[in-house]
Amino acid sequence: MPGMDHDGGSQTEGGHTMAPVDVSGAPAAAPDARGNQPLEPKLVDGVKEFELATSVIKWNILPDVQVGAYAYNGQVPGPLIRVNVGDQVRVRVKNNLPEPTSVHWHGLSIPNAQDGAADVTQPPIKPGETFTYEYTVPNTPGTFFYHTHVQGDRQQPLGLYGALIIDDPNAQPDASQEYIVELGEWRVADGQTFPAMEFDGMLPNFFTINGKSYPATETVKAKVGERIRFRFIGSGQFIHPMHIHGGPFEIVATDGNPVPEGARLTKDTVLVGPGERYDVVWTAREPGKWLLHCHINHHITNNGAEVAGGGGLTMVIEVAP
Ligand SMILES: [Cu+2]
The missing domain is CATH 2.60.40.420 (Cupredoxins -  blue copper proteins)
Structure with a gap:
């Protein structure tokens, strides 16, 4: 990607966050593929483990309009992460993008080191690298989301976001x-x-x-x-x-x-x-x-x-x- 900064920094330079998506060699998702698909955790010693991988894909927003997108697990938006209050979670994030990234857990009260603010609480996840987040889900059931925190003006609109829903298994649902x-x-x-x-x-x-x-x-x-x-x-x-x-x-x-x-x-x-x-x-x-x-x-x-x-x-x- 011309002008892209591969050295792990996330400062913009010469407006490169505005470059078009380089889709050369990127796979195309099925035209009728949908995002927000439930992501099933693997239970390891009482911890719910999730796997996320970023990559460039071609994605149909309409049958006749295909965009170049940045995806989690090959879908836009990223998969639905659904957990219960008090769960222990571990999320492994593999970066297959040609630029660094990170994942921020928007709205969650979790330890600072898990917050995903690149260059502030962690180094950016470089291309090819994996970073593991681990935290206890706070006791606030509700609608949250996760998204990139590197070059957010570029990566988030290109698709790097997904829903994070926290349930209280003991609560009465207020809708059917x-x-x-x-x-x-x-x-x-x-x-x-x-x-x-x-x-x-x-x-x-x-x-x-x-x-x-x-x-x-x-x-x-x-x-x-x-x-x-x-x-x-x-x-x-x-x-x-x-x-x-x-x-x-x-x-x-x-x-x-x-x-x-x-x-x-x-x-x-x-x-x-x-x-x-x-x-x-x-x-x-x-x-x-x-x-x-x-x-x-x-x-x-x-x-x-x-x-x-x-x-x-x-x-x-x-x-x-
Ligand atoms: Cu509007």
């Missing part, structure tokens, strides 16, 4: 199903993929929920009366007012912290900024196809065009009677 919504943005120009950023010439023209643009996003199926917990994750670099048709939702948790019942806001749109998480519970009130979408209308287009009534950050909740 749930769906994780990880937001992302891309810049695709002249057949090349650039990390989308808030910078002239680098603004995004494609937008993804869990690595896919509408109409390739998933459809959530429910029945009238069902309560669905949506876990919004601000995994991208832009602010998205996320809106659900068909009636309001209740905000039950913010940034992994439960909102006490008397303090919960009922809204139909919630601003999800970079790094934020909102858990909302939406009730299916009427049968039909109800949209969940960003309300910055450019973000519900694919390269400026609507397809099948939307695009980008759009998905459908299909409610049966």
Whole structure:
């Protein structure tokens, strides 16, 4: 990758974080492959062991739009890590990227040495190297995520993020199903993929929920009366007012912290900024196809065009009677 800094430093130089993704020799994921797939731990002496590996892949955000992406375990977003409060976890991270990386456990109260802040709490994981994180999951069930902490303006929009959900096995679920919504943005120009950023010439023209643009996003199926917990994750670099048709939702948790019942806001749109998480519970009130979408209308287009009534950050909740 021309201009890339391979020496372990993460300072930008000559704007190289803005270079297009070099996909030469990179494998292509199946066009219908999905990210956020559950990652099964191996139990070793009571410790849940997870394996993550970064690499460059070609990834379809639409059947006819393939991006160059930075992936964990060959998927965008990275696999879903789901653990219980109090679990002992060990995560081995192998870096198969042509540049250094690290993994930060966003929102977790864990020892500083495990925080993944490259050049601050650990040296960056160089290409070909492995780094092992180990910590006890703190006693706060909720929605968290993990992401790179090296050249974040480049690596995170290119796909280096994934959901980290902490469960309390003794808690009563407040919904009959749930769906994780990880937001992302891309810049695709002249057949090349650039990390989308808030910078002239680098603004995004494609937008993804869990690595896919509408109409390739998933459809959530429910029945009238069902309560669905949506876990919004601000995994991208832009602010998205996320809106659900068909009636309001209740905000039950913010940034992994439960909102006490008397303090919960009922809204139909919630601003999800970079790094934020909102858990909302939406009730299916009427049968039909109800949209969940960003309300910055450019973000519900694919390269400026609507397809099948939307695009980008759009998905459908299909409610049966
Ligand atoms: Cu948006």
